[in-house]
Amino acid sequence: MSAEAKTPVSVLHMQDVTMQFGGVVAVNGLTLDVNEGEIVALIGPNGAGKTTAFNCVTGIYEPTFGQVDFMGKTILSNTPKGKMQKMYLGEVVPRPLPVIRNTPDKITQKGIARTFQNIRLFGQLSVFDNVLIAKHMRAKQNVISATLRLNHKEEERMRAETTALLEEQNLLHLKDEIASSLPYGLQRRLEIARALATEPKFLLLDEPAAGMNPQETQELTDFIKQIRDSYHLTVFMIEHHMDLVMQISDRIYVLDFGKLIAQGTPEEIQNNERVIEAYLGVSDDAED
Numbered sequence: 001m002s003a004e005a006k007t008p009v010s011v012l013h014m015q016d017v018t019m020q021f022g023g024v025v026a027v028n029g030l031t032l033d034v035n036e037g038e039i040v041a042l043i044g045p046n047g048a049g050k051t052t053a054f055n056c057v058t059g060i061y062e063p064t065f066g067q068v069d070f071m072g073k074t075i076l077s078n079t080p081k082g083k084m085q086k087m088y089l090g091e092v093v094p095r096p097l098p099v100i101r102n103t104p105d106k107i108t109q110k111g112i113a114r115t116f117q118n119i120r121l122f123g124q125l126s127v128f129d130n131v132l133i134a135k136h137m138r139a140k141q142n143v144i145s146a147t148l149r150l151n152h153k154e155e156e157r158m159r160a161e162t163t164a165l166l167e168e169q170n171l172l173h174l175k176d177e178i179a180s181s182l183p184y185g186l187q188r189r190l191e192i193a194r195a196l197a198t199e200p201k202f203l204l205l206d207e208p209a210a211g212m213n214p215q216e217t218q219e220l221t222d223f224i225k226q227i228r229d230s231y232h233l234t235v236f237m238i239e240h241h242m243d244l245v246m247q248i249s250d251r252i253y254v255l256d257f258g259k260l261i262a263q264g265t266p267e268e269i270q271n272n273e274r275v276i277e278a279y280l281g282v283s284d285d286a287e288d
């Protein structure tokens, strides 16, 4: 019997997501899917709305309008109300959606982890403690019991898991180093290890290769594929390094001025006229 093509399982579904800051519509009616096991890139020129889109998935922003589903369940949903309804500039005419909110920590506990464009480690803490804190976030321990280490068994388990994760990530020999003292490339690796400590199903990487040289970028390309496979992850990534994006992505979405202008395989995107125009800019004359 011939192998049948698997039906893709949606991990992330964004439906008509719009994020407006005053008069700026940073993300405008964004609808996209990321399926189980994929590496999907979100690209676009500076200011296109990529990080804002990530912030709408991870609960940092409450979208002005739209819905975000994770593993088939709605985790965020909103409709502009009151003053915001009058000011609404999104192009999708809002239909009433229920208001569903989740804070970033609740979203982490559901299995979504991320890294940031500007590395956000606890700079004065050790490598070990940076990862251990992420373990606590996953464990839903309250702050008091975590601080006083009331649950010894649980604490021991998390410390053992932290050691194991650092070992897997070749960072164990650095466990007592202060995070901010590490070279930049290792800080990025530690940030990813910290994200993995929350045991995510879905990993969002915001410009993971920022500031890296070509060799480091190539190593990162291999590393992302390797963690996708060994941790059974689905990866959604913002990146400006086109070599990395084209080598690693199963599919690519392109944003420009908050709107989706293209989607497809790396080959399709490389040859897409609208994408080329968005990156190179089109003069007024050329539009006539």
Ligand SMILES: Nc1ncnc2c1ncn2[C@@H]1O[C@H](COP(=O)(O)OP(=O)(O)OP(=O)(O)O)[C@@H](O)[C@H]1O
Pocket: 021, 024, 025, 026, 044, 045, 046, 047, 048, 049, 050, 051, 052, 053, 117
């Ligand atoms: N908190 C905010 N308040 C007001 N405007 C914002 C806010 N965050 C983002 N913006 C605006 O939204 C637009 C999209 O910004 P965003 O950072 O999402 O773009 P980006 O595609 O991630 O850019 P880059 O590639 O340069 O990181 C920009 O015009 C930005 O100035």
